[in-house]
Amino acid sequence: MEKVRITVDGRVQGVGFRYTTKMLADQIGITGTVKNQPDGTVMIEAVGESEEMAQFIEGVKGSPSPAGKVNDIKITDDPTIETRTTFDVVYS
Numbered sequence: 001m002e003k004v005r006i007t008v009d010g011r012v013q014g015v016g017f018r019y020t021t022k023m024l025a026d027q028i029g030i031t032g033t034v035k036n037q038p039d040g041t042v043m044i045e046a047v048g049e050s051e052e053m054a055q056f057i058e059g060v061k062g063s064p065s066p067a068g069k070v071n072d073i074k075i076t077d078d079p080t081i082e083t084r085t086t087f088d089v090v091y092s
Helices: 017-028 050-061
Strands: 002-011 031-036 042-048 069-077 087-090
Touching: 002 050, 017 031, 017 042, 017 050, 017 087, 042 050, 050 069
Parallel strands: 031 087
Antiparallel strands: 002 042, 002 069, 031 042
8 A cells, every 4th residue: 555645736726636636536546635735736645556556646747637737746655644535625
C-alpha cells in the first residue's frame, strides 16, 4: 500500500480540478483527499496499491480536468497519511 502526498501547480483552481481528480481516484480505486491551497496549488493525499497509484499519478500529471493545465507536480511518500475508505474533496 502506497501513501503519497502530491502537490500540483498550474491552472488547477477554478477549473474543476478537484472534482475531476475525485472522479479519477474513484474510477481507479484510490482513497484520500484533494484540497486547494492558499498559494494556488492543489494538494492530494492518496492511498492505494502500486499499480493503481502509478495510473492515478499519470492521470493527475495530464490534468483530469480538460480546462486545467499541470505545470509541475511534486510527489512525496508519507506513511502518516490517514487510511480512508473514500476519496473526498476537502472544502476550506
